[in-house]
Amino acid sequence: MKILSINAGSSSLKFTAYEMPEETVLISGYFEKIGLDDSFYTLKVNGEKIKKEEPISNHEIAAKLVIDELINYDIVKNLDEIKGVGHRVVHGGDKYASSVVIDDEVIKTIEDLSPLAPLHNPANLIGIRAMMKAIPEAKHVAVFDTAFHQTMPEENYIYSVPYSWYRDHLVRKYGFHGTSHKYITSVMQKKLGKEDVNLIICHIGSGGSLSAVKNGQSINTTMGFSPNSGITMGTRCGDIDYSIIPYMMKELDIDINKIDNILNKESGLLGISEKCSDCRDIEALEAKGDKKAILANKIYNKKIINYIAQYFAELEGDVDAIVMTAGTGENGREFRECVLSKLACLGIKIDKEKNNKIASYLDEKEGIITTPDSKIACYVIPTDEEVMISKETYAFIK
Numbered sequence: 001m002k003i004l005s006i007n008a009g010s011s012s013l014k015f016t017a018y019e020m021p022e023e024t025v026l027i028s029g030y031f032e033k034i035g036l037d038d039s040f041y042t043l044k045v046n047g048e049k050i051k052k053e054e055p056i057s058n059h060e061i062a063a064k065l066v067i068d069e070l071i072n073y074d075i076v077k078n079l080d081e082i083k084g085v086g087h088r089v090v091h092g093g094d095k096y097a098s099s100v101v102i103d104d105e106v107i108k109t110i111e112d113l114s115p116l117a118p119l120h121n122p123a124n125l126i127g128i129r130a131m132m133k134a135i136p137e138a139k140h141v142a143v144f145d146t147a148f149h150q151t152m153p154e155e156n157y158i159y160s161v162p163y164s165w166y167r168d169h170l171v172r173k174y175g176f177h178g179t180s181h182k183y184i185t186s187v188m189q190k191k192l193g194k195e196d197v198n199l200i201i202c203h204i205g206s207g208g209s210l211s212a213v214k215n216g217q218s219i220n221t222t223m224g225f226s227p228n229s230g231i232t233m234g235t236r237c238g239d240i241d242y243s244i245i246p247y248m249m250k251e252l253d254i255d256i257n258k259i260d261n262i263l264n265k266e267s268g269l270l271g272i273s274e275k276c277s278d279c280r281d282i283e284a285l286e287a288k289g290d291k292k293a294i295l296a297n298k299i300y301n302k303k304i305i306n307y308i309a310q311y312f313a314e315l316e317g318d319v320d321a322i323v324m325t326a327g328t329g330e331n332g333r334e335f336r337e338c339v340l341s342k343l344a345c346l347g348i349k350i351d352k353e354k355n356n357k358i359a360s361y362l363d364e365k366e367g368i369i370t371t372p373d374s375k376i377a378c379y380v381i382p383t384d385e386e387v388m389i390s391k392e393t394y395a396f397i398k
Helices: 059-072 104-112 121-134 146-149 161-171 178-192 244-252 256-265 270-272 279-287 292-312 326-331 333-341 351-354 385-397
Strands: 003-009 014-017 026-030 040-045 048-053 082-089 138-146 201-206 206-213 216-220 321-325 377-378
Touching: 003 121, 003 256, 003 385, 014 059, 014 321, 014 385, 026 059, 040 059, 059 121, 082 121, 082 385, 121 138, 138 178, 138 385, 146 178, 146 206, 146 216, 161 256, 178 201, 178 216, 178 321, 178 385, 201 326, 206 292, 216 292, 244 256, 270 292, 270 377, 279 333, 292 333, 321 326, 326 333, 333 351, 333 377
Parallel strands: 003 082, 082 138, 201 321, 321 377
Antiparallel strands: 003 014, 014 026, 026 040, 040 048, 201 206, 206 216
């Protein structure tokens, strides 16, 4: 059965076509700069990467090109072969604790929740409408980034603000990257041979979040009302004292939109180093003795270490595994060693040789990076949000 996974942004659209339930990737693509004069897209098929420059004025044209390429590369003979389309939706509020088949009510709810994710939900809806028009006979499913974290207990998602803010204005911790955290949980359930796994999952990339998973369910996560809370990230500030915001607005004579842009796009590793936001670039500068890069890396690592220790306590020390995933988690060998070596007080013993052998660009892409006598096993597991979206969609059709 052929399933499409769709991830639409405001000016982009990613897709992957799978043969399910085998989870075989048939073709994938990424449309960029939609609506701009220099729009283009890249395809990966049969191990080959192909770039095509095309005028893509809107998402409907991108959706049509997706269909054209599926037929062009003989992935499908006709659209009837595509039985389902899974759509990534960033925000489902506290209404959706799982994926749902998209209907008019679901679309309206996603629209109503747009103020909580103004950069994401409207873009996700554009992709949904475009693909539903292009492939009307397929079953379309919304897979929410927030869904996996809806099992958090109330004491972990209610903020210490007037309760009416939650009741009347939906202010609470939602958590994000849920599709990735759910995927890693499902992988570890298979590896460990049990459903009731207790995990600390570190999804560390340009954006990053950690989650505490107890008995296979999320009980806490670092991102909150927005993806800008929690750990220091590439350009996001993470947790800060809220009083900084009105203070700096007065100091710099700027409005709330400007300060929001600074905290989302000019902070984090970029803000501290004043040079770059990528961990690889930070480490390269650190090796040259760049003091601000050294400081940025110390802050970055310390935030992650602190949350791992917090979640270890929340899980009462009963942790089956710590899992590193996403770009930096999967590839940052120095990062992993630095973080885990600072957790020796928890009985964690890193195996440097094993750690150095694992990265997405090496022969070994996953595995255990701790010694046999380590009290907690630490894994590197590549995440795959697209296949998770397809699995969720396939489940509805099956």
